[in-house]
Amino acid sequence: MPADAVLDDLTKVTDDRVREARPDDAIDGMPSRYVATPASTEETAELLRVAARHGLHVVARGSGTKQRWGNPPAQVDLVVETTAMTGVVEHAAGDLITVVRAGTPVRELQDALSGADQQLALDTAIPSATVGGTVATDTSGPRRLLYGTMRDLLIGITFVRADGVVAKAGGKVVKNVAGYDFGKLLTGSFGTLGVITEVALRLHPVPATQRVVSVEEEDPAAATRAALRVLGSQVVPAAVEVDQPTDGPVTVAVLLEGIEAGVGARTAATRTLLGAGNTVGEPPGWFGTYPFSADDVGLKITSTLMGVGPVLAGARSVGRRHGVPVSVRGSAGGVLYASMPSDTEPQLVALVLEAMRTVAATYDGTVVVLTAPAETRRGLDVWGPVAGLDLMRRLKDQLDPDHRLSPGRFVGGI
């Protein structure tokens, strides 16, 4: 076997935590040459310096649950796995913050925090997702309505640039306006600006009580009216979710969190708002999950509050028109997910996508194809139109001038 100078150099940095890639290491169908699993920020930095020297294209991977989101990378030479950078570095319960390594599964973080009755107030639909991957893909769930998203919870970040330089921004105090907020830029950047190795997060107390009030409405319009009554009230819901299957009634589920005395009174108020036929209980099984599985077509549709009804109604009518079963689920705050079966004809997916983009755009929103079978995605503009793309390209050019980090995965071919 001929000596592999690149592998030699990578091995010098990470010892036995580097290997030649196997077929199953391919990132969204794009085979890699090497896989490395650095154990620290410093090791990640050295790896990326080696990668820079050899002109390697690098894709970061946590637990790999969303590697088929966005576009496939144009090229991959090195997969940098964050799975050896795990664990909570610091949990300052009195300050309601934690510092955690990027490869830590969110579920493990939550377990570690629960001893102090604290939590990262962010729902992850895919349980094995890592903290770093959750930051990079900016996923959120039902409780975004009350607590916001990763961008609102992330207070500090350490990442490694394409040239192997380690950069930090923010800190570990909740309030801090010193310097540019790079945490915001890295959040949702799909690995195109740097490899995230550590983050500091704002925490919240675990509420003493959670209760869900649900109601089934006969159509999207009635469900939306019910949801909007709650959103316009003073009951401060932690989440208002809607679940619209392909046909039939549409469910609205309102999550209330807090102390027992408060949740009791708010439950009563919410029941009045939701009207006849409501029920009180635990969160339904679908709550906080995507309506699509890994092989399906999954869309993320955003809009203003007033757009939620038209998006729901639009999904039904477009689905019927094209004979495609489209189900929708998500936050009545204006972030919905739609699903189409994996075997839907690509041209039908394109038609549904186009129609939904038209509806969403009327309400200031967008539609992104999160995931779809490779052959379906190939013909789609998965990110859709993006405002400010010129500035985004300039930012990418500054941080990764040779476009070696997750090339092609992000908006506008970034």
Add this chain to the structure above:
Amino acid sequence: MDTVRLAARLREEIGQANVLTDRQELRTYECDGLAVYKVMPALVALPETTEQVAAVVRACVDAGVPYVARGSGTGLSGGALPHADGVLIVTSKLRQILDVDPDNQRAVLEPGVVNLDITRAASPHGYYYAPDPSSQQICSIGGNVAENSGGAHCLKYGFTTNHVTGLEVVSPDGAVVRLGGKAPDPPGYDLRGAFVGSEGTLGIATEVTVRLVRAPESVRTLLAAFGSTDDAGAAVSSIIGAGVIPAAIEMMDALAIEAAEAAVQCGYPAGAGAVLVVELDGPAAEVEEQFVQVERHCELAGAFEIRIAADDVERALIWRGRKSAFAAVGRISPDYIVQDGVIPRTSLPGVLRRMGELSAERGLRVANVFHAGDGNLHPLVLFDDTVAGQTEKAEDLSAAILDLCIEHGGSITGEHGVGMDKAKHMPRMYSDDDLDTMQLLRCAFDPEHLSNPGKVFPTPRLCGEVPGRHKGAHPLQQQGLAEVF
């Protein structure tokens, strides 16, 4: 720079009356809320539309002249300090509330709209705008965006960045760009998030879309008096430790109380070594129960008097002392420096003790006002400029307090910004690599360094070339304005 030619072009673009060159008129704009720095701008432009802002910026770009944006000029870090050879672009004629949209829980504003006016416009619909800097009666939303302003209630509700969903900005090349809007989660890099808090160095916001928050069902406020800041701090710890997140927890020490008393006769309990103002808001049943808990935590920590606001008038009275505190210090000292630092909240007792020592060593008094819930300190260093050497001592003490914040893992600014004043402190908080990386963002937006140059970063980075591979001297370097690193 040819001021006459530039003024002529600007007058053509935005009208005779909207360009000021008279020295008397310019003097009004020579400083912001941090009056120790004063620079007379070459020109002041008062554009009335987004297109006019863009036209002014393009004129500056064509002339290679720096520009600085200014809202109401209440900033406390010299962020809106003019450039002597540059144009000051003032947003005071961009004051329209463009859209109050309670159905979508949003408002759309021109940058010169005053913070409190957003709440005034939204409240008939049952909504308000949450971030409430102490200067909210005069500060502008454009300035709030530039500084990522906070306020007493950001403990629970977050900062400006958590409430801005969309921006229209004039980028430093004079283009008008939309970043986000009324809907959440626009695809692409979160340039909106990076722009908020960038202190005018990435361009000028010409339209701001904010979240409107439903007014709470119930608001309850108490004032608790303690023998010492340690006792008050212990009360804060047990409140937070019990899982209660109040809308606000503010602390004032004895000297700050004395000042507030002298200025606004707020009638805080006599003999208090510290007072806490705690406010809870939300659904009534929740607030009632937690309010009882808060009272109990205060009593257990040694509060010797607790006053509960019975109505909005009494609430305003409790807040009056706190909100007037900065200016009030002028009643007990001829001069003072307002500091803004952050520590992990749990470090408070140790930091306050050390601050007492630092103050004693220099023979200068420090009054303390802080957002106790999130560890944001506002020490006020008192001095007398007419006494030889006191100004230097006060500046030294103020800097030592920032060092103390950094030593405890905090920040050099929680809400006032870096601006002119703290650019020199940035290297104490961030490494050269960190600062270099941040400036890559600057280079993406403003490679010529014309948008508010000299703020935030101690040394401008040269743009457009890969670091370490510079060919020839950059114009900034030739002028001695920048170093290569």
